[in-house]
Amino acid sequence: MALDDAGAEPGAEAVGGPETGTRPEGKSENGVAVAFGRQLKLLRIRAGLDRVEFGKRVGYAAQSIASFEQGRRIPQPEFVDKADRVLDAGGLLMALKEELARSQYPAFFRDAARLEAEALELFLYAVSAVPGLLQTEEYTRALLAMRRPLLDGDIIEQRVVSRMARQEVLNRWPAPLTSFVIEEAVLRRPFGGTAVLRGVLEQILLVGRQRSVEIQVMPTVREDNAGLDGPFTLITCKSGEQLAYLEVQGRSILLTDRDEVRSVAARYGIIRSQALTPQESLVFIEKLLGEL
Secondary structure: OOOOOOOOHHHOOOOOOOOOOEOOOOHHHHHHHHHHHHHHHHHHHHOOOOHHHHHHHHOOOHHHHHHHHOOOOEOOHHHHHHHHHHOOOOOOOHHHHHHHHHOOOOHHHHHHHHHHHHOOEEEEEEOOOOOHHHOOHHHHHHHHHOOOOOOOHHHHHHHHHHHHHHHHHHOOOOOOEEEEEEEHHHHHOOOOOHHHHHHHHHHHHHHHOOOOEEEEEEOOOOOOOOOOOOOEEEEEOOOOOEEEEEEEOOEEEEEOOHHHHHHHHHHHHHHHHHOOOHHHHHHHHHHHHHHO
């Protein structure tokens, strides 16, 4: 992957409006959501509002308010803002908003998600699935539906939402300089069906035309491929420090040792030289689209 190449992230991480929230996953998510819920309930009671009346004022159903207060679902950021204002919390609830957002991700991915959002440069090598930053909602949903053990439907929707939100990093200004090298086999796998594959290939072409993005394809017929050790992401932080993120089977490693990171960076340089050029790659992907 690149941060979530195999669809494990974000779990790599429900859709909808006010009636939806996201269910926490794991002990750390529970801790954040439960702490928020307790504060929310105390403030609501102090304001003399029952769940029905409070829900009307913030645009949420009483059932959703109960889920938030019990820590069973993670509220959307807009709910936190509205609740803080309606309950005259003075920023107490909003102070937890960042932690609530982070708790949408599995614990193993949280640091990487934060670094990704602030990166100056992102270099990603994908071998199993289209990188999360290039996925469509349909493609992400198809990947997560294939996970074993099976994921709860609410968790799948939560992760779809968070993965789509991550893609905003490519649209910010200044955008990070981003490079993707994707194995050809990834672009041929019809996860979710032909229509889903067509949609994600079109998405890759669209993103690949952005000035800050370069996408390269590693052809299967290459006799030399320096990427046999697996997928990875190189992240250049605002400080200029470069880190390497590795993930496999739901476990991750964030490399900070300079020599180790330098080795991964050198490998990425070789991989890029072995792949098709960005222009050749876009033509190649257009050809794949024509074959569908």
